[in-house]
Amino acid sequence: MTSSAMVAEFDDVAGWTADAVTRLGERYAIPAACRGSANPAALAWLAEACELSAGARLLDVGAGAGGPAAWAARRFGVRPVLLEPMPAACRAAARLFGLPVIQGSGERIPLRAESVDAAWCLGVLCTVRDKATLLREIHRVLTPGSPLGLLVVVARRPRVFPVPDGNLFPTQWELVELLADAGFELVEQVDRPDGAPLSWSRRAEQVAAVVATEHRDDRGFALAARQSESFTRLFASGQVSMQLIHAVKRPARQAPVQATCGGEMNKPTGDNDFEIELEVEVEAELRMSESSRPEEAAGRPVSEWLFDPADAEREDVGLRNLLGAVEELEADRRLRRRSAGEDT
Ligand SMILES: C[S@@+](CC[C@H](N)C(=O)[O-])C[C@H]1O[C@@H](n2cnc3c(N)ncnc32)[C@H](O)[C@@H]1O
Structure with a gap:
């Protein structure tokens, strides 16, 4: 169900x-409508990873006011189709960029397979x-072998606080599983690059300032501001991170070929795919868990804790044990293969 904060x-x-962009001018549209x-660095990464090319049909699911799709059309010449459930966002995208927008939800994409x-x-x-x-719906409408670009807020542990209304952040582990189950190969994942040039962020801020001046007394404005504050606190406390992902629709019956996570490359081969994929996932979880620095949280007064550092440390120990077990399994398999005279 959609909460009033999400609306x-x-x-x-x-x-x-x-409305604010109409008043300020067209050059404000893309930065303000990337919501x-x-x-630009994140969009460029996604566009290059997905190898977008002129004339390609790009579906943007949950396109919002259309900023990212319009950016891809201008910079890479793609032909975007936008899908977005919120009516005012659909109207905003059509009005700002003249792009084709379908009002609907990603769980039922009204497009042909x-x-x-x-x-x-x-x-x-x-x-x-x-x-x-x-994800299964996106998989259905993509041609086999085609790319999917995701920007996902990933939780570093199963419970985070405060949770912005209506948000359910997947953990790294859940995300990897969801993609695999939907039929995607995770090709690469990186932290979202920080920082937009001033020329971009100033335009976005000017639009936001006009919106604030005109709507600060609206209940909707207060609700949206509260959502944004919750996000700021979650990022500041290191409980979530923003990830860019390049995945591809696995052609029918093809085994997983490659996965790189946070810059490291692993090449699963044959029947030890499972261990290697598990190892990639556990290592990624561990990196996230370590970067939330529970020891620093433990040094602060309890009233300032956003998560229990003891939970975090227990999770860390659990992950390390799991990683050790996976590595042992792999070593054992290698040994058995060697004694059976197979190549490793
Ligand atoms: C954080 S905004 C991002 C908008 C846009 N992708 C961008 O980057 O500027 C999330 C968007 O997802 C849309 N959304 C929420 N639930 C959805 C669903 N079930 N299917 C498709 N889009 C959805 C929201 O309406 C909203 O526009």
Whole structure:
């Protein structure tokens, strides 16, 4: 169910943003309409990873006010189709960029199977309860072997606080499983690059200032501001991180070929795929868990804790044990293969 905070954040603010852009000028449109916290560096990474090319049909699921799709059309010449459930956001995207927009939800994409060449889904997964259905739908409409670009807020532990209304952040582990179950190969994952140039962020801020001046007394404005404060606290406390992902629709019956996570490359081969994939996942979880620095939280007064550092340390120990077990399994398999005279 859509909460009133989500309607405020995704619908009211999208409409107000379009009004403010109309007043300030067209060059404000793209920075102001990128509402999934994508900056030009993140968009460029996704576009290059997905090898977007002129004329390719790009479906943007949960397109919001259309900033990322419009950026991809201008910079890479793709032909975007936008899918977005919120009516004012759909109107904003059509009005600001003149792009084709379908009002609908990602769990039921009203497009033919294998009808798009690439898909983006930026800042959407964490707002969707049935992530598996949404990913399966994207998989259905992509042609085999086609790329999916994701921007996902990933939780570093199963419970985070405070939770912005309507948000359900997947953990790294859940995300990897969801993608695999939906039929995607995770090709590469990186932390979202920080920082937009001033020329970009100033335009976004000016639009936000006009929206604030005109709507600060609206209930919707207060709700959206509260959502944004919750996000700021979650990021500041290291409980969540923003990830960019390049995945591809696995062609039928093809085994997983490669996965790189946080810059490391692993090449699963044959029947030890499972251990290697598990190792990649556990290592990624561990890196995230370590970067939240529970020892620093433990040094602060209890009233300032956003998570229990003892929980975090227990989780860390559990992950290390699991990693050790996976490594042992792998070593054991290698040994057995060697004694059976097989190549490793
Ligand atoms: C954080 S905004 C990101 C908007 C846009 N992708 C961007 O990066 O600017 C999340 C968007 O997901 C949309 N959304 C929420 N639930 C959805 C669903 N079930 N299917 C498709 N989109 C959804 C929201 O309406 C909202 O526009």
